[in-house]
Amino acid sequence: MTLTLYNTLSRDKEEFVPIDPDRVTMYVCGPTVYSYAHIGNARPAVVFDVLVRLLRHQWPRVIFARNITDIDDKINAAAAEQGVDIGEITAKFEKIYLEDMASLGVAPPDIDPHATDHIPEMIAMMERLIEEGHAYAAEGHVLFNVPSYSDYGQLSKRDQEGLLAGARVEVAPYKKDASDFVLWKPSTSDLPGWDSPWGRGRPGWHLECSCMIEKHLGRTIDIHGGGVDLVFPHHENEIAQSTCAHGGETFVRYWLHNGFVNVDNEKMSKSIGNVLLVHELLKQAPGEAIRLALLNAHYRQPLDWTDRGLAQAKRMLDRLYGALRTLGDIDTDPDAVPSAEFLAALNDDLNTPKALATLFDLARQANTASDVGEKSHIKGALLTSADLMGLLQHSADDWFAGGNGEHDGIDAEEIERLIEARHNAKADKDYAEADRIRDELASRDIFLEDGPDGTKWRRT
RNA sequence: GGCCCGGUGGGAGAGAGGCUAUCCAGCGGAUUGCAAAUCCGUGUACAGCGGUUCGAAUCCGCUCCGGGCCUCCA
Numbered sequence: 001m002t003l004t005l006y007n008t009l010s011r012d013k014e015e016f017v018p019i020d021p022d023r024v025t026m027y028v029c030g031p032t033v034y035s036y037a038h039i040g041n042a043r044p045a046v047v048f049d050v051l052v053r054l055l056r057h058q059w060p061r062v063i064f065a066r067n068i069t070d071i072d073d074k075i076n077a078a079a080a081e082q083g084v085d086i087g088e089i090t091a092k093f094e095k096i097y098l099e100d101m102a103s104l105g106v107a108p109p110d111i112d113p114h115a116t117d118h119i120p121e122m123i124a125m126m127e128r129l130i131e132e133g134h135a136y137a138a139e140g141h142v143l144f145n146v147p148s149y150s151d152y153g154q155l156s157k158r159d160q161e162g163l164l165a166g167a168r169v170e171v172a173p174y175k176k177d178a179s180d181f182v183l184w185k186p187s188t189s190d191l192p193g194w195d196s197p198w199g200r201g202r203p204g205w206h207l208e209c210s211c212m213i214e215k216h217l218g219r220t221i222d223i224h225g226g227g228v229d230l231v232f233p234h235h236e237n238e239i240a241q242s243t244c245a246h247g248g249e250t251f252v253r254y255w256l257h258n259g260f261v262n263v264d265n266e267k268m269s270k271s272i273g274n275v276l277l278v279h280e281l282l283k284q285a286p287g288e289a290i291r292l293a294l295l296n297a298h299y300r301q302p303l304d305w306t307d308r309g310l311a312q313a314k315r316m317l318d319r320l321y322g323a324l325r326t327l328g329d330i331d332t333d334p335d336a337v338p339s340a341e342f343l344a345a346l347n348d349d350l351n352t353p354k355a356l357a358t359l360f361d362l363a364r365q366a367n368t369a370s371d372v373g374e375k376s377h378i379k380g381a382l383l384t385s386a387d388l389m390g391l392l393q394h395s396a397d398d399w400f401a402g403g404n405g406e407h408d409g410i411d412a413e414e415i416e417r418l419i420e421a422r423h424n425a426k427a428d429k430d431y432a433e434a435d436r437i438r439d440e441l442a443s444r445d446i447f448l449e450d451g452p453d454g455t456k457w458r459r460t
Numbered sequence: 461g462g463c464c465c466g467g468u469g470g471g472a473g474a475g476a477g478g479c480u481a482u483c484c485a486g487c488g489g490a491u492u493g494c495a496a497a498u499c500c501g502u503g504u505a506c507a508g509c510g511g512u513u514c515g516a517a518u519c520c521g522c523u524c525c526g527g528g529c530c531u532c533c534a
Contacts, residue, residue, distance in 0.1 A: 011464085029534075040534050074532070157463055158530075181531065205532085227534035228465090237531085259465085260528070267528090296483085297473065302466075302527070312472060312484045319483080322497065345474090353474050357482035367498055431493055438495070449496045456497085 003058065003347045005223075006300060008231060008255040009155055013349055016254060018222045024055055024062045025217040027252075029209065029226035029234070030112070032069040033093035034078045036277045037100045039290075039305055040227075040261040040268055046291055046390075047258045047299040047350070048225045049106045053388050054346050057338070065111040065216050067209060068094055071202055076191055086192050100278040103287035104294075105390035111216050115208040119194045121215055122207050125245050126183050127197070134244040138174035140186030140199050146179040149240045155255060156232035181237055183207050206237040213251075214242065224252040231257055259302045261294075276305060285404050288391060289314040295352040295389060314404065316356075318458075320386065323363035325396035327379045328453060330372065336380020338388055346388060359386060403445060403459030410444050419448065419455050 070090040129135035182204040187193030242251040293313035345355035386392035425433035
């Protein structure tokens with residue numbers, strides 16, 4: 001099946017054809033680890049996790065790298081404030097990031113390169129760029145000379161005049177051109193630094209990705225992803241660095257960018273105080289519901305995060321798991337594959353909302369099917385399809401036992417005991433007692449569903 | 461100012477010239493000891509105004525409104 005992807009470079013959907021079908025390469029900009037991951041950090045992680053799953057489904061070998069930025073002025077500031085080494089900050093928040101993403105069903109990448117492990121590569125690339133006349137040293141800095149690369153601006157569709165007109169930052173005196181950007185900057189003794197031909201310093205932001213891509217994936221990769229806010233300047237600068245360091249070779253063939261997450265129609269920001277952290281949201285809803293809420297809109301559209309939307313995502317999963325529960329002990333078709341409609345939706349530029357619609361279609365079929373073979377087939381299609389989106393990763397019983405994440409008190413054993421008591425009451429036609437037990441459980445957020453196979457329960 | 465996105469029923473959200481999107485919520489019915497779940501049915505949706513067309517939510521133009529990026533940002 002043909003995969004089409006919207007390429008920011010062409011501003012159009014293109015058929016995805018890897019350079020080497022036996023080695024598909026993809027890189028996504030990962031987090032700067034200086035604090036807890038918020039829901040905006042989670043969107044690209046989840047979205048590109050779905051893309052990797054889809055690529056793996058259709059190509060034999062996919063190499064996926066997502067970096068960890070572990071040297072950055074925000075990290076330095078946090079370390080200074082807490083009086084600790086930056087390594088303490090980055091180790092702590094990298095671990096938290098990985099745990100939070102795992103809660104959302106995001107699989108770890110094949111490679112997770114760290115910026116501080118690639119200082120020699122960065123120095124080497126800067127030396128190459130200086131030799132080729134694309135970069136220069138000045139006052140302990142190394143700067144990329146933007147006018148030296150005539151195609152600069154191709155990704156963000158900006159010309160260099162426009163850049164100058166829009167420049168809102170005071171131009172440093174050591175810059176040859178106002179649009180030049182920093183590859184390396186000097187560190188004072190109180191800041192982390194590494195020895196270099198230009199003195200003790202630390203890397204600028206953009207260079208690490210170019211170096212880590214070159215080292216781990218190659219000079220030309222198939223897909224590079226990240227949030228739309230990275231189009232300029234980060235990705236534009238990556239293109240400039242890598243292309244110039246590689247004699248003009250194509251750097252990335254398909255550029256993919258996910259839309260922003262807003263909260264109640266406002267941009268998340270510390271000053272507004274509406275930054276939603278993943279580890280806080282996990283107290284409100286299961287990780288899979290958060291994941292579904294992120295996949296309920298097309299990845300390129302802006303996503304407005306609301307409590308209502310998250311609650312809806314939870315209910316949507318209730319419906320899908322409800323269908324699984326109806327299927328009960330039916331064996332999954334061992335030859336199961338994702339449904340054609342589902343694959344077609346995902347292959348159309350990762351149309352996850354449409355893919356979800358096909359999942360609900362399967363759920364309805366599951367709820368109405370009577371033939372065992374048919375049920376087995378539907379169950380297989382539902383599970384394998386959902387798996388490509390990282391959904392339905394639990395058993396139905398576990399899902400309904402879990403409720404909205406954190407819950408108190410009553411355990412499954414006691415619930416089962418009360419259900420047994422109610423069953424006996426019903427057998428004695430003592431409906432008053434049966435209803436009393438139902439109400440008692442309901443008051444503790446446990447809801448019963450009588451069915452032909454006995455009584456099931458769910459926590460809300 | 462430059463560049464780029466959007467405005468779809470009560471809510472979320474696909475679709476992109478003619479064909480039920482789907483989900484959440486609501487309402488009616490079936491089913492149920494009562495419920496829940498489920499099934500069936502139901503909702504005068506495409507910001508406005510023009511234009512193209514046999515036919516426009518979809519194409520074109522204009523207007524209004526909202527949002528993003530423009531060297532910290534996912």
